[in-house]
Amino acid sequence: DAKTTQPPSMDCAEGRAANLPCNHSTISGNEYVYWYRQIHSQGPQYIIHGLKNNETNEMASLIITEDRKSSTLILPHATLRDTAVYYCIVRVKGYSTLTFGKGTMLLVSP
Amino acid sequence: DGGITQSPKYLFRKEGQNVTLSCEQNLNHDAMYWYRQDPGQGLRLIYYSQIVNDFQKGDIAEGYSVSREKKESFPLTVTSAQKNPTAFYLCASSIFSGGGTEAFFGQGTRLTVV
Numbered sequence: 001d002a003k004t005t006q007p008p009s010m011d012c013a014e015g016r017a018a019n020l021p022c023n024h025s026t027i028s029g030n031e032y033v034y035w036y037r038q039i040h041s042q043g044p045q046y047i048i049h050g051l052k053n054n055e056t057n058e059m060a061s062l063i064i065t066e067d068r069k070s071s072t073l074i075l076p077h078a079t080l081r082d083t084a085v086y087y088c089i090v091r092v093k094g095y096s097t098l099t100f101g102k103g104t105m106l107l108v109s110p
Numbered sequence: 111d112g113g114i115t116q117s118p119k120y121l122f123r124k125e126g127q128n129v130t131l132s133c134e135q136n137l138n139h140d141a142m143y144w145y146r147q148d149p150g151q152g153l154r155l156i157y158y159s160q161i162v163n164d165f166q167k168g169d170i171a172e173g174y175s176v177s178r179e180k181k182e183s184f185p186l187t188v189t190s191a192q193k194n195p196t197a198f199y200l201c202a203s204s205i206f207s208g209g210g211t212e213a214f215f216g217q218g219t220r221l222t223v224v
Contacts, residue, residue: 034212043116043200043215044153087152097143097168098202098213100152 004088009105012082018075020104022088025069031092033064035073037084038103044087047073078108113137116201116216123195123223131186131219133201140205142184143213146170147198156199159184188221195223 005023012018024033032051036044048055048062050071055062061074075082087103114135123129133142141160145153155168159178173192178184184203188195198220204213 041198041218041220043202043217046212046214049212097155097158098153099155100145102150102152 004090004101006086006088006101006104008102009107012075012078012106012108014080014108014110015077018078018082018106018108020073020075020086020088020106021070022073023070024088024090027068027090028092031090033062033068033071034089034091034098035060035062036087036089036098036100037082038087039081039084044100047086078106080108080110082106083108114201114203114214114216116199116219118219119217121219121221123221125223126190128190129188129195129221131188131199131201131221133184133186133216134182135184135203135214136182137203137214138181139203139214140181141203141213142178143202143204144168144174144176144184144186145200145202147200147218153200156186195221197221 032049034049035047038044048060050062050064064071085103085105087100089098117132143158144156146156147153154170156174157168157176159165162178162181165176165178175187198218200218201216202213
C-alpha cells in the first residue's frame with residue numbers, strides 16, 4: 001500500500017468548515033483513498049472513501065485531485081464532537097489490510 | 111443490531127499470564143483483523159484472517175496467537191512472550207472483496223499488565 005502524509009494537528013472553529021489534507025503521491029491506479037476517524041479511546045470510525053471522483057455522504061466530502069496524488073476531507077460545519085484523530089489511508093483493490101499512520105489531530109473549538 | 115463486539119472493555123492481568131481477548135461480529139464479514147494501539151500512536155496490525163481456519167501474521171505478531179474456528183469469532187491471545195502487552199487492542203472486520211469496502215471496528219479492549 002502507498003504511504004500517506006498528513007499534518008500532525010489542525011484547529012478549526014465550531015461551525016466552520018474543516019479541510020484536512022492528505023498527500024499520497026505514490027498511489028497506484030487501483031488504490032482507493034479511505035478516511036477514518038478515531039475519537040479518544042474509541043475504535044476508528046469509517047467516514048468516506050473514493051477512487052477518482054469526488055464523493056459526498058452525510059458525514060463529509062472527499063475531494064481527490066485529478067492526478068490523484070492528494071486529497072482533502074471536508075467537514076462542512078465542524079462541531080465539538082468532530083474533535084478526533086483523522087486517518088487518511090490508501091488501500092489496493094481487492095483484499096488488503098488497512099495501514100494506519102499517525103493521522104491528523106483535529107481540535108474543534110467553540 | 112449488527113456490529114462487532116469486543117469484550118471486556120478493560121482487562122487487568124499479572125505479568126507472565128496469558129490472556130485472551132474476545133472479538134465477535136454478526137455482519138457476516140469474511141475478513142477479521144486485530145490491531146494494537148499505543149498512546150499517541152497509530153494502529154499496528156497484529157494478525158488478520160480472510161477466511162475460517164486461515165490467518166496471517168501482521169506487522170507485530172510476535173507474542174500473540176489467534177484462531178478462526180468460526181466466521182463470527184476471532185479471539186486474540188496475548189501470551190507471556192509478548193514483552194510489552196499493555197496497550198489498547200482493536201478488532202475489525204470487512205467484506206472480503208474489492209477495495210471499496212470499509213472496515214468496521216469494535217470499541218476496543220484496554221489491557222493493562224501489572
